[in-house]
Amino acid sequence: MPHAPKIAADRIEEAAHTVMAKAGIEIPDDYLHGIQAMASTESGDLSAFVLRAMLENWEAAKADRRPMCADTGVPRYYVKIGNEARIEGGPVELERRIRRATARATHDVPLRPNRVHPLSRRDNDNNVGINAPEIEYSFEPDADWIDVTTVHKGGLFGTDYRMLFPADGVDGIKRFYLDTLIAFGKRGLACQPAIVGIGLGGSKDTCMVLGKQAACLRVVGDRNPDPEIAALEDELKTLGNSIGMGAMGFVGSSMVVDCHIEVGYTHTGGMPMSVHCFCLSSRRATARLHPDGRIEYRTDPEWFTPYLRRDTVEWQSPAASSKKSA
């Protein structure tokens, strides 16, 4: 099979610039529908008022082409590279274009330049700096495209990590989940109702990465393919909405729009857990770049594929296995 044509660097920069604006301005439909459903059942006056104001805010953002929220959070990227895809200039050029697009979009949208040096507080006024924006990678077999996703998750509140142990079981998971939601739900610091992502297992860093990806890269209504995990997602969603707390920490029931859990094989003696709240703006947008120059935009990053969740040594793609059985 001949190599697919290279994906042009200019197109990568264009796609990254566009998803920066889309993420900042356009509320994803799955999250919008989740909040609409909560607004129709919320019985707390103040919490219901907040949800109605947010619905109005998203309309205003789209109509005016201005950001939903002035706090840009910490914009970051997730790049999924098809195994057959080739990039003009290679991965170094891809990163250069993503950094350029970030700086340009910060000025053009405009987005608030949030990224500063942690000690000197120096601000380049473009959301680019040392280790910023973060770019995470994954790969996909039997594909010749690249997906560029940006997420603008809030950067201050609503996230925590804890090392639990097998003996703590589901009780331990529930307690730490409640602890985090209550701690950051008061006064609405978590900007709830949130898509709550939970990382279970891995080592400390992968536990945090998986939980954040679960919050930011899966859509409302989506369930983990493992039935046991899916059942726990449902149970935790219900538990979060029974705290008695709604938007801004006011009395109510609108806390968790959805709960997503991702797991990673972990130390035999441990069960580390992380909790992440993706906020009332839930900013995410994805572009798929094809070798023929087409770019398709969407709001479902489709990050967690069977390949990403594989637990075997060897990977046999569905295409290859069906060919073999034929």
Next chain:
Amino acid sequence: MAEPSGKLKEVRLTTPVRHEDLRRLELGDVVYLDGLIYTGRESVYKRVLQDGVAPPVDLKALTNVNFHCSPAASRNADGTFNVGAVTATASFRFSKWLPKWLEVSGAKVIVGKGGMSEQDYRDTFVPAGAVYLTTVGYGTGALLGRGIKRVRDAHWIDDLGIAQAMWVFEVEKFGPLLVESDLDGNSLFERNNRIVNQGLARLYEGLKPPSLARYGETDDRRDELIG
């Protein structure tokens, strides 16, 4: 608080806000502002209150509304500004500066995110005759952005940057905001916390504590962690 119908009372306030207007505010009222407001957060507070630099403008003559905010804005080549959205940042982090700031600036209204503690209201806001209005959401950046009619100034932007500069905005129907504290120092958030707290013990019933505890300042979920 909410009227029996579930509708919240709506109030328009013009800056500088007068004491008698503040007196009429009740917790949970929905407020819209008209007039002038300025942003000031940690870098402005530090410069004025710790480094002893005079404010770039006579604040007492300008307005008495301080917004804890950084806008999503950019500077055009001709020196004008493009403001897209504005939302507040969490105010509890500025607690240590506010007693002096209310004195120096003459601010009577703090607009921000998440409020302060009832203790701060009683110790600092009540003696100064000031109230706290919270933004909604968070945050309604596009709605608040629509309320900004003109950027009058962006003081100290060259060295503090866009996020920390002192912006002076002309606003019209700027909101929605909720009355979080009144002139008596009551807090809408703490009133809600007290109700939510009544149900917390029930949630933890039957869930055994984890095998390994953590050092921490509190294990009482009725406590808040701010302040």
